[in-house]
Amino acid sequence: MQTLYAARVLTADGWRSSVRLQLQGGRIATLQTEVPAEPGDERHAVIVPALGNLHSHAFQRGMAGLAEIAGDTADSFWSWRDVMYRFALRMNPDQLEAIAAQAYVEMLEAGFGRVGEFHYLHHDADGAHYADIGEMAGRIAAAAETTGLGLCLLPVFYAHSSFGGAAPGNAQRRFINSLDSYQRLLERCRQLPASTVGVAPHSLRAVTKDELLAVADMAASAPIHIHIAEQTKEVEDCIAWSGRRPVAWLLENAPVDERWCLVHATHVDAQEIAGIAEAKAVVGLCPVTEANLGDGVFPLPDLLSHGGRFGVGTDSNVHIGVAAELSLLEYSQRLTQRARNVVKRGRQSTGRAIMDFALAGGAQALGGAGRIEQGAAADFVSLDPQHPALCSRDNDALLDAWIFASAGNVVDGVWMAGRKVVTAGRHIARDRIRDRFRTVMKDLCS
Known part of the structure; x- marks a missing residue:
């Protein structure tokens, strides 16, 4: 002892x-x-x-700083995504494991104890499945085991390039699964040394309604994570497709509850915020990445006024730090609200309030304790x-x-x-x- x-x-x-x-x-x-x-x-x-890091793409640690060159037109999330696609197409399993291990060392040294690895780099460079469909997921699990970081493995279901079931693009070929192949991948992931295995429909862009419900059903009681409403274009495209905003559509069409983590949810209205809080879902905020990509700022005071829940993640891993995420979370709110000490519980210190919220939200989203x-x-x-x-x-x-x-x-x-x-x-x-x-x-x- x-x-x-x-x-x-x-x-x-x-x-x-x-x-x-x-x-x-x-x-x-x-x-x-x-x-x-x-x-x-x-x-x-x-x-x-130790704080839970509820959203990470470990492989992107290797491209940190490589997308900071301005193009001929205005840069955005979508131009950054092109750089990410090119980087992802080059990586083999050994390289993924090495990059993930480096990211996980940095997370531990920063004070994170568990990570939600939103893992979508599944297949070989030509899109063909490895002999072991969980080859890449196994490398993520190996990196976590080597470093000692707690792992909530979230294999991503990705099938389409845009709303309404549009065919995937060629640059997305390493991500794509059918429901049958995803079920096999999920079963393989459950055999790996991960403390928790959840599911992750990538986004409303990447799944149809039937696929979303099927993947959520595969989760049983495990965590369900999804990117949503990160970009204004995503909101506009969702309205054009369905007549509804992304979070509103999700709340109306999926069994959103405590298992769910809505990653980013940056562009939401008052009704959507109330719905998230009522469903007891966690909002996964990634302040450093959201700032790096120019996503926008989530209206956190509105969520807290409804008793909502949130946690933080390092997402693209462009910079890994507990203090970096939590301070930028508060400072971005101060800039938009033009006020100080925005994230609070009564007269409690702001640092304590943010830490308490993030510990509870991270624990809920990742299946850990945080206490x-x-x-x-x-x-x-x-x-x-x-x-x-x-x-x-x-x-x-x-x-x-x-x-x-x-x-x-x-x-x-x-x-x-x-x-x-x-x-x-x-x-x-x-x-x-x-x-x-x-x-x-x-x-x-x-």
Whole structure:
């Protein structure tokens, strides 16, 4: 049995002092507060839950920074997507695994403990299925297992290029499945070492109504994630096809409930927001990617006024950071609202409010706990008390300092299922994984 001792721990019941955590079998066997340390205890200053990253495309970490050159016409999500397609067509399974492992190391070092991998790079470069239809998904699972990151694997169903069942484009050939081949892929994914396997109809553009309902039915009680209403053109095209806005159409035609994570949902109206909250679905916000792509800003105060739920994700992985996502989430709201401390619960600190919302939303969307309590998975993070941002800070002020005032990472250690995978701010396999990543990127970018 391993025992940790911390001066401050953010438990499921709030901040507690002088805490001993005994870990056994990957879980918190006992949690004692207001007790002295004992000989042999591993000591830390601050421990908080590891945050869930509810939306990632790991392979896109390899193209970070490659789409920052202006074209002859106005750039948008759609021009960025062309760059992404070209990059995706070059990657083999070994290269995918190396890039995913690098992304997952960075997530752990940033304080994320679990990822929702929205995985759609399924097939060979010519679109043919690998002998093992789950070959690429297996590489994602291997990267998570190697790094120790908790994985909610979300194999994506992708069949069409636009609304109404339009034929897929040639550049999408590695993504495409029929319902039959997707069922085989899903069954294969369920054999992989992933803590949770959900389903992911890519978007309303990429599925018909019958396909959407069939994929949702395959989920049973597992998570269901979908991209929706990310771009204004998507909204316009959906209205032209159905007469309804994307989220409105989804709420009227699919069994949306607590299992669902609506990724982005950037362009929604008041009625749609109320419907999301009523369905108890999670909105998956990816502030850094949404800013990078010029998507827009989700009207978060309206969702919170209805008691809605949200979490955060790193999406394109152009920059991976807990503080980066949470601070930009708040700052984008401040810019649109022209106010301060927008994400809040009463007079609670903004950092604490954002962290609480994101922990709960991430846990719901990924099938994890997101809480430090007896019996829970031993997935948590220690913060570096010597970091300048944390000087003379305590309790919620520590979270405010981490999210809004830290230059560089304040994460000191990370434990996943009781195993310490980050120490002194560095992943235990950082150098080996980074060396492999460098070799792969040299090949892909040559």
